Amino acid sequence: MKKQVNQPALPPGLDERLARSGLRPTTQRRQVYRVLLQKRDHPSAEEVFIRAKQELPDISMATVYNCLDTLVRCGLVKQVHHDRGATRYCSNMSEHHHFYCDECGGTYDITTDPEEGHPEMRLPPGFRMRGYEIAFNGLCPACATKKR
Amino acid sequence: MKKQVNQPALPPGLDERLARSGLRPTTQRRQVYRVLLQKRDHPSAEEVFIRAKQELPDISMATVYNCLDTLVRCGLVKQVHHDRGATRYCSNMSEHHHFYCDECGGTYDITTDPEEGHPEMRLPPGFRMRGYEIAFNGLCPACATKKR
DNA sequence: CTAGGTGCAAAAGGTTTGCGGTTAA
């Protein structure tokens, strides 16, 4: 059963991206992507589920997880991890970092300009930084050597 | 039942730190801390459990979690989170960041000098960086305002 | 003696999987 109300504009680029990977543009994938574009507050899978359900009452958690995973693999969405909490999803694909509020738990995108100054100096006005931690990834010396 | 073999030197500072918080220096807490000092490869709770069990065959997972939590609250150990994996534990309390190897999954401490240059430039020789992400924390503008 | 700790087993998130039925191309 598909609820019928006037829906916001179709997510741009989705169908082509899916097709390029040989995947189908299903109603559920469109809706999950739409949810992520509509309110960019880094919802968890469960929050995506709740929001998607308003349009597609029969959607399941498993499908939400599947769709999110598909979107991540298509390069349309990124996962955001923080502490032990649930994985959160982010449809802002431009390079940025994150600020986690110790008080309310909110997650904010921080667009640092890597050309200038130190990260702790580059926060927008109003944020009060308590600390930061950099997570590098790539190849460790041992694996880098093995690779060539 | 306590296995009796000659043990490495007692963990320094532990008993005093515990006492300062009104906590008891139990055999299990000493052993868990010893494990973390002995091999600083950021073991998960399960890995700590396995290593601690070699000396204390009757120790339980719940106790390992309790002890790790106690050590964290005493400021002797830090938690390290990465992706969806299990929480890892780190006994290096000096300020540092981390490098995660995409190939072998290893976690390495990176001591960046915040006075000089950009983080991506400050990796020790041999590491090949693919990306990095900065996780700030503190108070967001809304919560910072409420606090005063 | 007794508050604080331990070990066990069960429960609680969050996420993944297996499978029969459904749907887009």
Next chain:
DNA sequence: TTAACCGCAAACCTTTTGCACCTAG
């Protein structure tokens, strides 16, 4: 028509909790 996808329920993994027993001060 049929491979890809969905919904359901059960499994899984990590972590937390409740509770009876134990132990350090």
